[in-house]
Amino acid sequence: MRLKLERIGKTFPGPKGGTVEAIRDVSFEVGGNEVCVLLGPSGCGKSTILRMVAGLDRPSSGTITLDGRVIDGPGRDRGMVFQAYTSFDWLTVRQNVEYGLRLRGVAASERRDRAAHFIDLVHLTKFADSYPKVLSGGMKQRVAIARTLANDPEILLMDEPFGALDAETRWHMQELSIAIAEETGKTILMVTHDIEESIFMADRIIFLSRHPGTVAANIVPAFKQGRRWSRKEDVLELPGYAELERDIMRLMRQQAGAETEAA
Amino acid sequence: MTTPPRRRPLLTLRAPIARRSAVALGVACWLLFFAIWQFAVSAGLVTELLLPSPFKVLSTLVALLSTPDFWIDIGASVLRILVSFALASVIAVPLGIVMGSFRALEAFFNPFMAAWRYLPAPSFIPVLLMWFGTGEGPKIALLFVGVVFFLIVLVMDYTKQVRPEFIETSMTLGGTRGQILRTVIVPAVLPNVVVAMRQMLAVSWTYLVIAEIVASTNGIGAMMMRARRFLHTDEIMAGIVVIGVLGLLCDMLFRIAHRLLFPYIDESAR
Numbered sequence: 001m002r003l004k005l006e007r008i009g010k011t012f013p014g015p016k017g018g019t020v021e022a023i024r025d026v027s028f029e030v031g032g033n034e035v036c037v038l039l040g041p042s043g044c045g046k047s048t049i050l051r052m053v054a055g056l057d058r059p060s061s062g063t064i065t066l067d068g069r070v071i072d073g074p075g076r077d078r079g080m081v082f083q084a085y086t087s088f089d090w091l092t093v094r095q096n097v098e099y100g101l102r103l104r105g106v107a108a109s110e111r112r113d114r115a116a117h118f119i120d121l122v123h124l125t126k127f128a129d130s131y132p133k134v135l136s137g138g139m140k141q142r143v144a145i146a147r148t149l150a151n152d153p154e155i156l157l158m159d160e161p162f163g164a165l166d167a168e169t170r171w172h173m174q175e176l177s178i179a180i181a182e183e184t185g186k187t188i189l190m191v192t193h194d195i196e197e198s199i200f201m202a203d204r205i206i207f208l209s210r211h212p213g214t215v216a217a218n219i220v221p222a223f224k225q226g227r228r229w230s231r232k233e234d235v236l237e238l239p240g241y242a243e244l245e246r247d248i249m250r251l252m253r254q255q256a257g258a259e260t261e262a263a
Numbered sequence: 264m265t266t267p268p269r270r271r272p273l274l275t276l277r278a279p280i281a282r283r284s285a286v287a288l289g290v291a292c293w294l295l296f297f298a299i300w301q302f303a304v305s306a307g308l309v310t311e312l313l314l315p316s317p318f319k320v321l322s323t324l325v326a327l328l329s330t331p332d333f334w335i336d337i338g339a340s341v342l343r344i345l346v347s348f349a350l351a352s353v354i355a356v357p358l359g360i361v362m363g364s365f366r367a368l369e370a371f372f373n374p375f376m377a378a379w380r381y382l383p384a385p386s387f388i389p390v391l392l393m394w395f396g397t398g399e400g401p402k403i404a405l406l407f408v409g410v411v412f413f414l415i416v417l418v419m420d421y422t423k424q425v426r427p428e429f430i431e432t433s434m435t436l437g438g439t440r441g442q443i444l445r446t447v448i449v450p451a452v453l454p455n456v457v458v459a460m461r462q463m464l465a466v467s468w469t470y471l472v473i474a475e476i477v478a479s480t481n482g483i484g485a486m487m488m489r490a491r492r493f494l495h496t497d498e499i500m501a502g503i504v505v506i507g508v509l510g511l512l513c514d515m516l517f518r519i520a521h522r523l524l525f526p527y528i529d530e531s532a533r
Contacts, residue, residue, distance in 0.1 A: 054435050075439030086432040090450045090527050100436035133529035144432075149374070151436050 001067065001154050003030040003053065003186050009212075010048055022048055024212040026062070027252035030155070035181050035188045035228070038204035039195065039248070041255045045213030046191045050159050053189065054080045066154060076100060079153030081162040085140040087132035087147075093119060094128045096143050100151030116145040121180060138169035142176070149184060158190040162197070171232050173201055178228050195248050200235050203228070203242060207248065209255055219244070271480055315497040324501035333486070339507065340471055340482040343399065344513075347406035348460075348467050355414035356456055362415065363422025364448055373419075376412050384409035385473050402474040402482075409470040414463045422448060422457035454525045461517035468510050 007025050014020035023045040030036045036047040051057040053064055055074035056179040064071045066078065079100075087096050096114040106114075119128050122142035132140055141161055148156060158177075162170040174197055183189055192198050198205050199221055223240025235241060271278060280288075297317045303309050305318040315323075327333040387408055391401040397472045424446050433443045475484025483502050490498035 054431075056431050056434065074431070074434035076435070078435060080432065080435040082428045082432065084426070084428045086426075086428045088429065088447070088450070089529065090453075090525070099433075099446070103433075103436060103438050103442055131527040133527060147436070157435075 001032040003155055003187070003189065004065045005029070005049070005053070006063050006065075008049065008052065008059045008064065009235070010052065010057070011060045021212040024214045026208075026213065026215055026217060028206050028218070030187060030189055033181075033185050033187055035178070035190070035201055035203045037198040038189065038208060039193065039198040039202075039205050039217065040193045040208030040213065040216075041252055042193055043213075044208040044210035044255075046193075046208055047159050049208075049213070050080075050157050050189065050191045053155075054078050054157050056080075068136060076104075076151050076233050077154040078157055079148035079151055079155070080157045080159065081141070081144045081148055081161045084164045085132075085137065085144070085164070087135070087140045087143045089132050092116050092129050092131055093124055093135070093143055096132070097146045097150050099147055099211050115146075118150045121149070121183065122176065123145045131152075136169070137165050138173055141165065141173060145177070145180070146180075149180070150188065151188075155187045155189060158188060160191055160193070163192075163194075170194075171200075175230060175232060177201065179230060182230075195245055195252070199241065199244055199248070200232050205248075207251055216255075219248070270497060284423075293417055312494060313496055315500065319497050320500045320504065323495075323497040324504055327498065327501050334483055336486045337485050337509075340475065340484070340506075341509070343402050343406060343474070344464070344467055344471055344481065347403045348410065348464060350403070351407050351411040351414055351463075351467075352460060355411050356418055356460075359415045359418025359424050359459075360444075360449065360452060360456075363419040363425075363452070364444060369419065371485075372415075379408075380412045380416065384470055385477075388474070388477055397478060402471075405474045406467055406470045410463050410467050413466065414459060417459035417462065418452070418456055421459060422452045424455070425451040454521065454528055457517065457521050457524065461514060461521075462518065464513050465510060468506065472506060 006022060008027070009021070009025060010023040011019040011021050026049060038049060040046050040155045048057060049087075052059050052138075053071065055078065057069050058072075071078075076226050087093075088099065091099065094112075094115050097119055101111045101114060116125070116128070118126055122145055124139060124142055124146065127135065127139065132143065135143065145161075162173045163178075165173060165235050177188070178201060180186070188201075190201065192201075202221060205217075205219040205221065206215055207217040207219060208214065221240075221244055223244060224235065227237075229235045229238075273280075273284075300314075300317050304311060304314060311319075358372070362372055384405055388401070391404045391408075395401040395404055429447050429451055430443055433447045438446065455523055472484045473484070474513060475482040479485040483506055487499045487502040490496075490502070
């Protein structure tokens with residue numbers, strides 16, 4: 001599995017007929033089993049990059065390839081988890097998780113088994129036959145993750161998936177996602193603006209500057225000793241954590257500073 | 264020690280009131296209405312020929328309900344509503360959904376529909392009478408024309424409100440255009456389609472009465488026009504009551520159907 005972005009640019013039509021350059025010359029690769037985090041200040045276009053990888057938006061220039069195939073639209077090889085809750089409210093948890101399998105006509109018994117496995121993976125077995133209306137925000141995101149994984153994508157794209165959750169639920173979800181990455185060996189490309197989240201989750205952080213968005217730094221949190229940690233507090237107490245958090249905060253502030261000077 | 268809760272004045276801004284008080288207030292308004300009506304009749308402020316007392320209207324209504332003719336009139340009216348509304352829905356719901364889903368279809372149909380919407384349906388009555396004669400045709404046609412264009416737009420607007428993340432989620436799970444339409448857009452918009460139908464059914468009743476008053480020999484509206492000829496004001500008013508009750512009943516049926524059909528909807532999130 002290799003995702004490759006080559007010199008991606010994106011312009012939007014701006015006010016007064018001009019164009020606004022949102023993203024310029026973004027290139028990076030994500031390899032097999034990697035958890036890669038796109039981090040940057042708001043307005044750096046990180047969500048747009050993720051949407052282009054998903055095939056929901058088209059780059060204005062450059063190419064995105066997955067294992068050599070050019071991406072020119074959405075496909076089930078790239079599963080997406082959105083920040084907004086997307087559990088279909090007319091389907092039960094089980095039916096939601098089975099949804100992608102039903103689309104491609106997987107037999108009912110296999111569908112059921114696969115769904116049960118991933119519902120269990122996100123600890124929702126007790127709620128398998130409930131409708132989303134009884135679920136909390138965190139549980140709804142777990143449904144979305146299970147539904148995406150059950151569809152067996154090559155890469156899991158997550159667009160600020162925990163942004164709408166309260167702080168406690170958020171770190172539970174971060175730990176759960178790491179456990180899932182370990183268990184399934186899935187490649188994850190995730191967007192966030194939360195520095196702590198990025199350091200805990202990422203094997204590699206791609207830091208983006210803004211106006212236009214471009215890759216400013218490629219950060220490997222070496223202090224994590226090349227492994228993933230299942231508990232967040234274990235990462236927080238590692239030597240090197242504080243330094244990295246401080247460095248990234250400075251990067252963020254530089255961006256804000258550049259913004260103020262430009263204005 | 265706990266202090267007893269202080270009584271809030273009845274008119275506190277935005278404050279909720281007890282269910283019992285709400286019911287009592289609703290009933291009170293009706294009682295006041297009937298009291299003023301009865302007073303106006305008793306005090307001789309109005310001619311009883313033109314405005315009979317509420318009790319007279321009620322007793323006439325009870326008497327009418329025991330005659331088969333009245334039930335035939337009610338049946339004729341209800342049948343017209345059912346047939347015309349079914350026809351309008353069969354066309355408007357699918358068309359509204361595809362117009363709300365595909366911009367090209369919206370661009371094609373919408374200017375056409377918009378023009379028809381601004382034409383008052385009753386303005387078609389003369390030509391409908393010429394085309395369809397005096398049978399059921401012109402009545403069904405009037406009700407259909409009065410409802411179908413509005414229902415299309417309501418369904419289209421509700422379809423456009425289907426959350427884009429739902430559609431994009433299905434896309435990234437491998438959904439094709441047809442699959443997304445069938446498995447996301449239709450189920451997502453269906454509860455609101457029922458709401459739109461409920462709203463338009465009320466309009467349907469309005470056109471029904473117009474159709475029956477203008478050109479009909481049966482139905483509740485025609486019954487009222489017959490009563491007018493013999494100055495039976497009490498029968499006219501009994502007719503009005505029946506129409507009101509039937510309208511209310513339809514609305515209730517739709518509400519109950521909505522609850523039964525869509526148990527998964529989170530009422531608190533609305």
